[in-house]
Amino acid sequence: MAEPDRGDTPVALVTGASRGLGRAIAVELAGRGQHVIVNYKTNRREAEETLSQIKERGGAATLFQADVSRPDQVQAMFQAVFKAHRRLDILVNNAGITRDEYFLTMRQQSWDEVIASDLGAVLYCCKMAVGLMAGARRGVIVNIGSSSALSARPGQVNYGTAKSALLGFSRTLARELAGKGVRVLVVAPGFTATPMTEALPREVIRETLARIPLGRWSLPREIARAVAFFASDAARCYSGQTIVIDGGRTALEQEYGLQVQGE
Numbered sequence: 310m311a312e313p314d315r316g317d318t319p320v321a322l323v324t325g326a327s328r329g330l331g332r333a334i335a336v337e338l339a340g341r342g343q344h345v346i347v348n349y350k351t352n353r354r355e356a357e358e359t360l361s362q363i364k365e366r367g368g369a370a371t372l373f374q375a376d377v378s379r380p381d382q383v384q385a386m387f388q389a390v391f392k393a394h395r396r397l398d399i400l401v402n403n404a405g406i407t408r409d410e411y412f413l414t415m416r417q418q419s420w421d422e423v424i425a426s427d428l429g430a431v432l433y434c435c436k437m438a439v440g441l442m443a444g445a446r447r448g449v450i451v452n453i454g455s456s457s458a459l460s461a462r463p464g465q466v467n468y469g470t471a472k473s474a475l476l477g478f479s480r481t482l483a484r485e486l487a488g489k490g491v492r493v494l495v496v497a498p499g500f501t502a503t504p505m506t507e508a509l510p511r512e513v514i515r516e517t518l519a520r521i522p523l524g525r526w527s528l529p530r531e532i533a534r535a536v537a538f539f540a541s542d543a544a545r546c547y548s549g550q551t552i553v554i555d556g557g558r559t560a561l562e563q564e565y566g567l568q569v570q571g572e
């Protein structure tokens with residue numbers, strides 16, 4: 310963790326920022342003047358790449374290894390951040406995993422891991438962040454959801470459950486914190502080109518594209534720009550909303566008749 314600073318640089322913590330969306334969000338926020346805490350779980354080398362991309366652009370960041378599905382590790386991370394910076398302006402709960410399995414054969418472990426990483430982690434991080442933010446009467450929490458919370462994807466009962474619960478969690482927390490100067494939002498991407506999705510077979514990629522009215526996946530930096538905007542003061546009238554960025558898929562699916570048969 311960095312030397313204690315004078316407390317005048319805004320601080321953002323991005324979970325799961327060693328690659329994919331988390332990296333793009335960390336780079337974008339650092340480019341807008343935030344000192345970014347780049348959290349990662351296992352991949353130190355990739356996290357260092359995020360750090361170098363931030364530094365190449367003149368930004369400031371610190372790496373912090375913690376498994377955010379573990380409350381003890383989350384607590385240690387936030388305590389270190391608070392000690393070093395004495396503030397937290399933006400929390401982006403981005404870390405997430407998939408363990409796609411059809412429900413009939415889904416292993417208990419796949420359910421438990423997804424619920425812990427995609428939902429439990431958000432609870433633990435918010436629990437730590439909210440006290441400091443409410444005390445300062447300032448802060449924004451952006452939870453990274455998924456369009457899978459809005460349109461069913463077979464094989465994702467675990468992931469769809471976690472991401473759907475995230476919507477209710479965020480809305481309710483936003484209501485509780487509205488009088489305390491803290492905003493809570495969900496940014497829910499559809500298919501985005503990251504390591505999570507690049508392993509998908511070609512036919513699945515073709516099939517997903519056929520169902521997206523705008524005919525393209527999102528790029529991580531497009532999601533990152535949206536996150537940065539909704540975390541900024543320019544968006545200070547937004548709280549409790551879910552912003553879906555999926556090429557129009559969930560909003561327009563029925564009108565376009567793009568529902569795939571036999572799913």
Ligand code: NAP
Pocket residue numbers: 324325326327328329330331348349350351352353355375376377378379402403404405406426430453454455456497498499500501502503504505506
């Ligand atoms: P990704 O490429 O697989 O990256 C996941 C990141 O999360 C990695 O940095 C990983 O760290 C970290 N992570 C996973 N579990 C963690 C834990 N317990 N503690 C700390 N870090 C953890 O995934 P992505 O595509 O960028 O997805 C990011 C978020 O966007 C997820 O919440 C995902 O559900 C959501 N999303 C993605 C898409 C998409 O199409 N890509 C669509 C909708 C929603 P290590 O590398 O160190 O393990």
